[in-house]
Amino acid sequence: MIDKSIIEAANAKAADGLRADYEALGAHLARRGIDIEAVKAKVAKFGVAVPSWGTGTGGTRFARFPGAGEPRHIFDKLDDCGVIHRLTAATPDVSLHIPWDKAPAADLRAKAEEHGLGFASMNSNTFQDQEGQTHSYKYGSLSHTDPATRAQAVEHNIETIEIGREIGSKSLTVWIGDGSNFPGQSNMTRQFERYLASMKEVYARLPDDWRIYSEHKIYEPAFYSTVVQDWGTSYLISKELGEKAYCLVDLGHHAPNVNIEMIVARLIQFGKLGGFHFNDSKYGDDDLDAGSIEPYRLFLVFNELVDAEDKPGLSLEHMIDQSHNVTDPIESLMASAMEIQRAYAQALLVDRAALEGFQEENDALMATATLKAGFRTDVEPILAMARLEAGGAIDPVATFRQSGYRAEVAEVRPKSAVTGGGIV
Numbered sequence: 001m002i003d004k005s006i007i008e009a010a011n012a013k014a015a016d017g018l019r020a021d022y023e024a025l026g027a028h029l030a031r032r033g034i035d036i037e038a039v040k041a042k043v044a045k046f047g048v049a050v051p052s053w054g055t056g057t058g059g060t061r062f063a064r065f066p067g068a069g070e071p072r073h074i075f076d077k078l079d080d081c082g083v084i085h086r087l088t089a090a091t092p093d094v095s096l097h098i099p100w101d102k103a104p105a106a107d108l109r110a111k112a113e114e115h116g117l118g119f120a121s122m123n124s125n126t127f128q129d130q131e132g133q134t135h136s137y138k139y140g141s142l143s144h145t146d147p148a149t150r151a152q153a154v155e156h157n158i159e160t161i162e163i164g165r166e167i168g169s170k171s172l173t174v175w176i177g178d179g180s181n182f183p184g185q186s187n188m189t190r191q192f193e194r195y196l197a198s199m200k201e202v203y204a205r206l207p208d209d210w211r212i213y214s215e216h217k218i219y220e221p222a223f224y225s226t227v228v229q230d231w232g233t234s235y236l237i238s239k240e241l242g243e244k245a246y247c248l249v250d251l252g253h254h255a256p257n258v259n260i261e262m263i264v265a266r267l268i269q270f271g272k273l274g275g276f277h278f279n280d281s282k283y284g285d286d287d288l289d290a291g292s293i294e295p296y297r298l299f300l301v302f303n304e305l306v307d308a309e310d311k312p313g314l315s316l317e318h319m320i321d322q323s324h325n326v327t328d329p330i331e332s333l334m335a336s337a338m339e340i341q342r343a344y345a346q347a348l349l350v351d352r353a354a355l356e357g358f359q360e361e362n363d364a365l366m367a368t369a370t371l372k373a374g375f376r377t378d379v380e381p382i383l384a385m386a387r388l389e390a391g392g393a394i395d396p397v398a399t400f401r402q403s404g405y406r407a408e409v410a411e412v413r414p415k416s417a418v419t420g421g422g423i424v
């Protein structure tokens, strides 16, 4: 773990500059009628969960180039998540993937407590075969033609709920790779009927205070048709299952140029948005760092969230879902957490009354300029001040590098094998 003194020493060098920048931004925002303290308070309360699987180098299906000190198991992963939260003060929860992270619940709880972490949504995995598994998921899982394979997939989801229940999670995220690779391979209607029947069995085992999220993805690994391919199907699923069922939007799971912020708006309007997997992409499900390719799109998603902030019943789980090929995963996850916070802070700056006025008057130019005014504002001093006040680092990546954490863990974590193929 990174010692407090290292963070304090790094912060001491940057604190005066930050205070000056914060004051200047405060004066600027005051002229726009915005109270910087109120924005900072909201940013400080905002948290995004880290995916356990993101702490290791992901790679692609062609190759994986692991770095030094890769986590060996979930307890190393939780240590890394502890570092991320300590430095950014923005990632209080970790999302687990079962069976990758399977371990005794008491040990998971103890390790999380050590770092002041909680557990976000649980993820089931029926897109891969595990050693010793009776039935293969090669031709599907929850929608498989074989009832025994479906039963096995249902059972795995129930087990994932059980593990989550013991560690204080409150939701299950279901993403399946089921679909088909060739026209005619599957009857799309029958397949979806089977999927719904299986999900109803899982839903029946959901604790009263839990939610279930269906995560859609346009394609991959199925290259012709995917059972849960878009938000329309995901919405149908949530309606079929009942009031504890919601849709999860992974930003990388859409066709290029799809208006994701509009999907977000629709799901909010009809009370079915449950959460996010944040990442960024240029071509497909690239799983690049959030905000690294299209920061404006991330901002526009947050613009919808802030617009609906006071909507009764809206409660969202914000999670990151990334795969890191060429960067240190800890650094990428910290950078993403900060980008997500940045998009939130910028969206908070939008003058909503003015925007509504321009929309009513059909003044397209001024309406879009009003949004841009939020996006163009450099809110870094707000984010950094929120971190400083919470005991985090003014500059998390620089402080992480100074700490020598990666070299230190590399001494006890053996170099991991270079394998072909990463995770999706």
Ligand code: LRH
Binding pocket: 053, 123, 175, 215, 217, 250, 277, 285, 321, 423, 424
């Ligand atoms: C699928 C996905 C889904 C999985 C994760 C590893 O592409 O986004 O959320 O659980 O990647």
Ligand code: MN
Binding pocket: 175, 215, 250, 277, 321
């Ligand atoms: Mn995802």
Ligand code: MN
Binding pocket: 217, 250, 252, 253, 285, 321, 424
């Ligand atoms: Mn994905």
